[in-house]
Amino acid sequence: MRVSPSTYSRFIHFLQEDLAISTACIAVALRHREQDPGPLPMILWKYGLITIDQLEQIYDWLETA
Numbered sequence: 001m002r003v004s005p006s007t008y009s010r011f012i013h014f015l016q017e018d019l020a021i022s023t024a025c026i027a028v029a030l031r032h033r034e035q036d037p038g039p040l041p042m043i044l045w046k047y048g049l050i051t052i053d054q055l056e057q058i059y060d061w062l063e064t065a
Helices: 005-019 024-035 040-046 052-064
Strands: none
Touching: 005 040, 005 052, 024 040, 040 052
């Protein structure tokens, strides 16, 4: 996921506010991403931190961001 810093901060805000994903879950995903590079949404899903419905919402948001 290549996004500008301003879009990235809006993305994190979307995860926290709209999808109610905790800061701790996001931090876990970011730590896993260091060992297992890939798009953050897929890492969140792969480690069971979000549902498939939330994953779809994330990609819908990213399309319009």
